[in-house]
Amino acid sequence: MTERHELPERYDIAGTLTQLSLGRHDPCSRWVDGVYWLAARTPEGPGSLALRSAGGFLQVEAYGAGAGWLAERADAIAGLRDDVTGFAELSRAHPLVARLAREHAGLRLPATRLAFPRLLRAVCEQKVTGTEAYRAYAAIVRKFGAKAPGPVENLWLPPEPEVIATTPYYEFHPLGLEQRRADTLRRVAAQAGRLERRPDSAALTAHLLTIRGIGPWTAAETAAVVFGDPDAVSVGDFHLPNFVCYALAGEPRGTDARMLELLAPFAGQRGRVCHLIEASGLGAPKYGPRMPIRSFKTF
Numbered sequence: 587m588t589e590r591h592e593l594p595e596r597y598d599i600a601g602t603l604t605q606l607s608l609g610r611h612d613p614c615s616r617w618v619d620g621v622y623w624l625a626a627r628t629p630e631g632p633g634s635l636a637l638r639s640a641g642g643f644l645q646v647e648a649y650g651a652g653a654g655w656l657a658e659r660a661d662a663i664a665g666l667r668d669d670v671t672g673f674a675e676l677s678r679a680h681p682l683v684a685r686l687a688r689e690h691a692g693l694r695l696p697a698t699r700l701a702f703p704r705l706l707r708a709v710c711e712q713k714v715t716g717t718e719a720y721r722a723y724a725a726i727v728r729k730f731g732a733k734a735p736g737p738v739e740n741l742w743l744p745p746e747p748e749v750i751a752t753t754p755y756y757e758f759h760p761l762g763l764e765q766r767r768a769d770t771l772r773r774v775a776a777q778a779g780r781l782e783r784r785p786d787s788a789a790l791t792a793h794l795l796t797i798r799g800i801g802p803w804t805a806a807e808t809a810a811v812v813f814g815d816p817d818a819v820s821v822g823d824f825h826l827p828n829f830v831c832y833a834l835a836g837e838p839r840g841t842d843a844r845m846l847e848l849l850a851p852f853a854g855q856r857g858r859v860c861h862l863i864e865a866s867g868l869g870a871p872k873y874g875p876r877m878p879i880r881s882f883k884t885f
Contacts, residue, residue, distance in 0.1 A: 587653045589646040591661045598692035599639040601865060602665040605696055605811060608707050609720045613727045613742040614734075624663065625734035625743045626700055628652030629782075632743050634736035637664055650735030665694025668814050673858065679851040682833055686862040693865060695858065697814030701790065702778040703744040708807045709771045709799075710763065713824075722762030726750075729761060747778035770799030787815040810857055818857040819849065826860060828870035833863045838871045 603622045607615045615624045622637045631651025637660065638645040644664055648657040661667055677687035698704070710723040730745035730753070751772050758768035774781070774797060784790035787809040794805040803822035810818040820826055821842045831840025834848040849856040 587648045587657045591644040596692035602694045628655040630655045634734040662697045665696045668694040695814040701781040702747050704808045704811045705774045708804045725761035747775040750775035787813040816855045816858040832870035833868045
C-alpha cells in the first residue's frame with residue numbers, strides 16, 4: 587500500500603520521527619537508506635510503515651494486516667497533523683524561544699494513537715539511565731515480540747499486551763527490569779485495550795494516573811507521542827527542569843515548580859517549548875558524578 591502527502595516548507599523528517607524511537611537501534615523502528623521504518627500492532631493486525639521525504643512529499647508504504655490502518659494515519663505519525671498555528675507569535679514571549687521556533691520551524695510533533703508501545707518504553711525509562719532503559723526495552727521486545735511484516739530484516743513488532751500482562755514479574759528480571767517496573771508494566775498491559783480507546787490526551791492522562799506506578803512523567807511522555815500533545819510537560823524528569831531553567835533564565839539548576847513558572851507564558855504549547863530546548867542541544871552545566879549503570883540480573 588502506497589500513499590503520499592505534501593510536506594510543509596522546511597519539514598524536518600529526521601527530527602520529527604526521532605521522537606518515536608528509543609535510541610538509534612530501537613528494535614521497533616529504524617532508518618534504512620533514508621527511509622524511516624516503524625513496526626506496530628494495530629487494531630487491524632501487525633504492520634510496518636515506511637516513511638520517506640522526497641520531492642516535497644512524504645512517501646508512504648505499508649505492509650501487513652495493519653497496513654491500511656498505518657497508511658491512513660501516516661501523516662499524523664509523521665507530525666503533519668500537528669497544528670502550529672499561532673506558535674510563532676506565542677514564542678515571542680522569550681527571545682530564545684522565538685529564535686528556536688525559527689531555527690526549528692520544520693520540527694513537528696508526531697501522533698501515533700498507539701498507547702501501549704509508548705508505555706512499554708516509558709516504564710522501562712523510569713528512574714534509570716538511558717543505557718539501562720534501552721537494554722531492558724530491547725530485551726523485552728526481542729523476547730516477547732515478533733518479526734515485523736515487510737522487507738526489512740531485524741525490525742520487531744512490540745509485544746502483545748496480553749502476553750506482558752500474564753507473564754510473571756520474575757521473567758523480566760534477567761531482561762533488566764526489577765519487580766517495581768515489571769509490575770507497573772504488567773498493570774499497564776492489563777489495561778491496554780481501555781487505554782488505546784481514550785479519545786484525547788486529557789482522558790488518556792487521567793486514566794494513566796489511576797494506575798499504580800504511573801506518575802505525571804510517564805503520563806506526559808505517553809500523551810506527547812500518542813496524541814502529539816503540545817502542552818504535555820514531563821514533570822519529574824531528571825534533566826528537563828535544569829535544561830528549561832538554564833535556557834529561559836540562566837539558572838544552572840531548576841525544580842519542577844520553577845520550570846512550570848517559566849513555561850507559564852507558553853500555556854498550551856509548553857511541551858513544544860521543552861522539545862525545542864532539548865532539540866537545540868542546549869543543556870545546563872554538569873556537576874558531580876553521573877548516575878551509575880546497573881545490571882539487575884545480579885540483584
